[in-house]
Amino acid sequence: MKVPFGTITITQRSKDLIGKALDSGRVSSGKYVREFEEKFAEHVNAKEAVAVSSGTDADVLALAVLYDFGAKRGDEVIIPALSFVATGNAVLHAGFKPVFVDIDKDTLNIDVNLIEKAVTKKTRAIMPAHLMGKPAKMDIIKRIAKKRNLYVIEDAAEAHGAVYKGKKVGEWGDMAAYSLYLAHIITTVEGGIVTTNKEKFADILRSLRCHGRACKCNICIVNTASDYCKKRFKYGKDIRFIFERVGYSSKMNELEAAVGLGSLEMYDKIIEKRRYNLLTMISRLKKFDKYLATIQEDKDEKVGPHAFPIIVKERAPFSRDRFVDYLDKNGIDTRDLFSSMPTQCPGFAYLGHKLGDFPNAEFIGNNGLHIGVHQDLGDEHIDYIMNMVEKFITATTK
Numbered sequence: 001m002k003v004p005f006g007t008i009t010i011t012q013r014s015k016d017l018i019g020k021a022l023d024s025g026r027v028s029s030g031k032y033v034r035e036f037e038e039k040f041a042e043h044v045n046a047k048e049a050v051a052v053s054s055g056t057d058a059d060v061l062a063l064a065v066l067y068d069f070g071a072k073r074g075d076e077v078i079i080p081a082l083s084f085v086a087t088g089n090a091v092l093h094a095g096f097k098p099v100f101v102d103i104d105k106d107t108l109n110i111d112v113n114l115i116e117k118a119v120t121k122k123t124r125a126i127m128p129a130h131l132m133g134k135p136a137k138m139d140i141i142k143r144i145a146k147k148r149n150l151y152v153i154e155d156a157a158e159a160h161g162a163v164y165k166g167k168k169v170g171e172w173g174d175m176a177a178y179s180l181y182l183a184h185i186i187t188t189v190e191g192g193i194v195t196t197n198k199e200k201f202a203d204i205l206r207s208l209r210c211h212g213r214a215c216k217c218n219i220c221i222v223n224t225a226s227d228y229c230k231k232r233f234k235y236g237k238d239i240r241f242i243f244e245r246v247g248y249s250s251k252m253n254e255l256e257a258a259v260g261l262g263s264l265e266m267y268d269k270i271i272e273k274r275r276y277n278l279l280t281m282i283s284r285l286k287k288f289d290k291y292l293a294t295i296q297e298d299k300d301e302k303v304g305p306h307a308f309p310i311i312v313k314e315r316a317p318f319s320r321d322r323f324v325d326y327l328d329k330n331g332i333d334t335r336d337l338f339s340s341m342p343t344q345c346p347g348f349a350y351l352g353h354k355l356g357d358f359p360n361a362e363f364i365g366n367n368g369l370h371i372g373v374h375q376d377l378g379d380e381h382i383d384y385i386m387n388m389v390e391k392f393i394t395a396t397t398k
């Protein structure tokens, strides 16, 4: 049997819209992107959503907004030491210094008890990631941010569908950045989106995604109907060629938005199936808890069913890599559970951190893996995974 890590569902509506966009000749950002932004914003209870070309860019652009609000290049942003490397890359690409904080091994998320110690005069923001859809402790993070006058940007790349203390993940921060890559729950194939309740932030995000130009309309009539733009010379100079800030080239196109609109229609069904798969796997792994750990869903939260994390415990007489190799040989696709960005990712070595600085993140980096929970997996796949885990454990522990 094969158990692939990811899947994609492309609906008939998406196919129809892709056809229409191709026939219209308008395939770069236009009305479908706007429609997708409006629907996504509604879906996560945000006033505004700005679509970009990746989840990484969603993080980068959200951070870059802060330059309009007093942040300086080289200022600091607090992030968890363990995340997909994009979280750290984004801080560096936005021109800030990442300040890494170790994680809590049980939740895989930033250890909120260590955040205040990491705040300095140069700190401008905290960017928690809700790893594997498990919500970070947003109430505590918000409290610290309020006290220390910091922005909060949620890296919600893996957190579609997650809820924390009665509010959706993404509703807590000043901005939230989602990935729409195809392994994620809502997808545009490649893509990302930033949500916010502050119109001013959304205006700046629209400028940033298009080279920093002065145009900030939420729908560009030039892009949708080749119409006459009354604003173009309103300020005496062509606003399309006034570049107000250091920008990026990060627009979503109509074909991606068409896939996204279909994906949103399927959302309820996809989330239901994925949550069933995740919660079933969590409960069935209990049998092996002498050697294997995973996350739990607490009473005041809903985990967004991104994937199923497994951590090989210290006492296990086998390594993560041996376990992964066994699963792989038996057709079960896995991914590592990321690594400690500052100490286990060679690209970050120049920042000067040393192995041992982030023990929990490093432990997960050495011992964690994750498996798909996507909508094309059924009970037969879960049975197969659990049977393989049992066989492996029986063979390696006897």
Ligand SMILES: Cc1ncc(COP(=O)(O)O)c(C=O)c1O
Pocket (backbone or CB within 6 Å): 054, 055, 056, 057, 059, 083, 084, 086, 087, 129, 131, 155, 157, 158, 179, 180, 181, 191, 192
């Ligand atoms: C926590 C986290 N942040 C950011 C990203 C970046 O998203 P993308 O791959 O769409 O650039 C990912 C990707 O999966 C992620 O898991």
